[in-house]
Amino acid sequence: MYYQLPFKTGRYIVEKTGEHPNGVLVQVLAVVHHPKQGDLHAPGETDVFFHERKALAYKEKRIVHPNLLKPHDGELPDYNVSLKEAxxxxxxxxxxxxxxxxxQALAALNNLKEEYRHYYHIIF
Incomplete structure (x- = not known):
């Protein structure tokens, strides 16, 4: 069974892979929403430390609280396709x-696109 997981400012399709004393172990299979760029505590500001946030990687594992997981009813897209669309x-x-x-957020995203090209061989 697949689940949607909000993680930081992104949203992912994940599957459970195990139990952990601190929650549930999941692994990332697809990206629904790419994380936002910039400082979350000062949205829309540029004169602050501007965070560049990557999407979680394919098959990256995280321990999360089970209440964060919502069932995913749709198709499971390919990770690279989902990342490119997000x-x-x-x-x-x-x-x-x-x-x-x-x-500035677009410049940060363009930097990430270069990394994604390198790691995942995605053509944007």
Whole structure:
């Protein structure tokens, strides 16, 4: 059975792989929403430490609280396809407005796209 897991500012499709005293062990199979870029405590600001957040990797394992897991009823997409689509949706959102925050977040996302090209051989 597959589940959706919100993790930090991203959302993923995961499967349970085991139990742990601190929760449930899951592994990432697909990306639904790419994590947001920037400082979460100062949204929309650019004069703060600007965080560059990668999506969790394919088959990356995390221990999470079971209450965070919601059943996933849809198809299980390929990880690379899901990552490319999630990045595209975030990119569309960031290019819709021309503010300093959106420009800096887009620059951070472009850096991540280069990493994703290198690690996953994804052509954006």
């Amino acid at each position: 990045v595209g949706r975030l990119e569309d959102k960031l290019t819709a407005e021309n503010t300093p925050y959106h420009q």
